Amino acid sequence: MAYINAFLTHFRAVQEWGRSTQASIELDVMNFEMEVKCRGRYYHLFPQFVGAINGRFFNMPALTPDTGGFIGWLPYRLVKYELARDKLYFKTFVREAGLLTPASWDLAAESPSPNRDYILKRSMGSFGYELAGPFRAGTAPPKGRLATGNGTVFAEQFIRGRSLKVWYWGQRAFFAHLREPSEVLADGSSTVHALVDQRLKSGHNADLETYKERHVVQDCLAFQDLALADVPKKGTSVLVDYRYGREYRPAASSLQSDNEMALIPAPAMQAIEAAGSRFAAKLLENMPAPVAYSLDGVIDEEGQVWWLEANSNPAFPPEGYAAMFGDLFGG
Incomplete structure (x- = not known):
C-alpha cells in the first residue's frame, strides 16, 4: 500500500x-x-x-x-452503508446477485462443527482484524476466540487461493491487487519459528514473540499439523497467513504503481465486471451518484472468484482520478 x-x-x-x-x-x-x-x-x-x-x-x-x-x-466525506458494514448482509446480497461467496454457518443456530475447513469472523470489522483460524472441517470452534468485538461471530468456509482486492469507481474496476498467501519455504534445518521470525523481521521489523497478530500465524501452523519447534522437510511450503495485506515482506517503492489488473485471468475479470455492475446498481438505489469502493475476494485454484466483503472507504489509488474526474466532468 x-x-x-x-x-x-x-x-x-x-x-x-x-x-x-x-x-x-x-x-x-x-x-x-x-x-x-x-x-x-x-x-x-x-x-x-x-x-x-x-x-x-x-x-x-x-x-x-x-x-x-x-x-x-x-468528492464526498466518509460514507457508510450496510453492504460494507455487515459481512453477512454482503454475503446474502452476493448470493442473490448470482455471484460466489464462501459458505457460512451460524454458530448459535447450527451444528457447532462446520463440515468444511473454516475460519471464524465477526460480521463487523475491517483491516483483517476479528478473524481466527483456519480450522479443520468437523472440529468444533475453539471457545473464547473473538470474544470481544462488533457484530455476530460466524464460521466461513476457508478457501485457499490468491487474495484479490479490486477498486471501483461506480461499476468500473480500475485497480487491483492479486497476492499469493504468505508462506515460508523450509530449508530442512531451520525450525518453523526461525523461518517465520526471519520473515517478520525483514517485512515488519518485528519478531514472532512480540507480533500482535501472532495468533493467526499459530492457527495457520496448527491447520497444517505443525508446531513452532518443528523442522519441516526441505522444500516444504508452510502457510503463515492467508489475509490480504500480510505479505511479510518489505513494501515496494512508494512511487512505483502496483496495479495488478493485467495479471488477472480472463474468467476472473468477468466475475469482477459482473460484481461491479451489480454492486454499483445496488448503491445507486440509495445514493445520488457513483462512489468509490473496493471488494475483497479469493481466486481459487480453478480461477473462480469468491467474494468476501466490501469496503466503503478504501484507500483510493491514484489511477482512480481519471475515472472519477471523467465521470464528474465528462469526457
Missing part, C-alpha cells in the same frame, strides 16, 4: 489530469481540501487519511498526530 499512501503519487495523478484537461485546481494546505473546476463544472474534494490507534488502523478525515498515510481525495 506504500504506493497508494504516498502523497506524491496523488499529486502527480491529479496534476497530469489537470494539465490534459486545462482544469483549474486549488489545494488548501490548512485542511488539504481541494477545489476542481473544469468544463463549466465545480467540485469540492475532501482528503482521506489512515492512521493507527493502539496498533489498529482506521480511516480518518483529517490530519492528526495518529495519521500514518494519505489515501486520496474524493
Whole structure:
C-alpha cells in the first residue's frame, strides 16, 4: 500500500489530469481540501487519511498526530452503508446477485462443527482484524476466540487461493491487487519459528514473540499439523497467513504503481465486471451518484472468484482520478 499512501503519487495523478484537461485546481494546505473546476463544472474534494490507534488502523478525515498515510481525495466525506458494514448482509446480497461467496454457518443456530475447513469472523470489522483460524472441517470452534468485538461471530468456509482486492469507481474496476498467501519455504534445518521470525523481521521489523497478530500465524501452523519447534522437510511450503495485506515482506517503492489488473485471468475479470455492475446498481438505489469502493475476494485454484466483503472507504489509488474526474466532468 506504500504506493497508494504516498502523497506524491496523488499529486502527480491529479496534476497530469489537470494539465490534459486545462482544469483549474486549488489545494488548501490548512485542511488539504481541494477545489476542481473544469468544463463549466465545480467540485469540492475532501482528503482521506489512515492512521493507527493502539496498533489498529482506521480511516480518518483529517490530519492528526495518529495519521500514518494519505489515501486520496474524493468528492464526498466518509460514507457508510450496510453492504460494507455487515459481512453477512454482503454475503446474502452476493448470493442473490448470482455471484460466489464462501459458505457460512451460524454458530448459535447450527451444528457447532462446520463440515468444511473454516475460519471464524465477526460480521463487523475491517483491516483483517476479528478473524481466527483456519480450522479443520468437523472440529468444533475453539471457545473464547473473538470474544470481544462488533457484530455476530460466524464460521466461513476457508478457501485457499490468491487474495484479490479490486477498486471501483461506480461499476468500473480500475485497480487491483492479486497476492499469493504468505508462506515460508523450509530449508530442512531451520525450525518453523526461525523461518517465520526471519520473515517478520525483514517485512515488519518485528519478531514472532512480540507480533500482535501472532495468533493467526499459530492457527495457520496448527491447520497444517505443525508446531513452532518443528523442522519441516526441505522444500516444504508452510502457510503463515492467508489475509490480504500480510505479505511479510518489505513494501515496494512508494512511487512505483502496483496495479495488478493485467495479471488477472480472463474468467476472473468477468466475475469482477459482473460484481461491479451489480454492486454499483445496488448503491445507486440509495445514493445520488457513483462512489468509490473496493471488494475483497479469493481466486481459487480453478480461477473462480469468491467474494468476501466490501469496503466503503478504501484507500483510493491514484489511477482512480481519471475515472472519477471523467465521470464528474465528462469526457
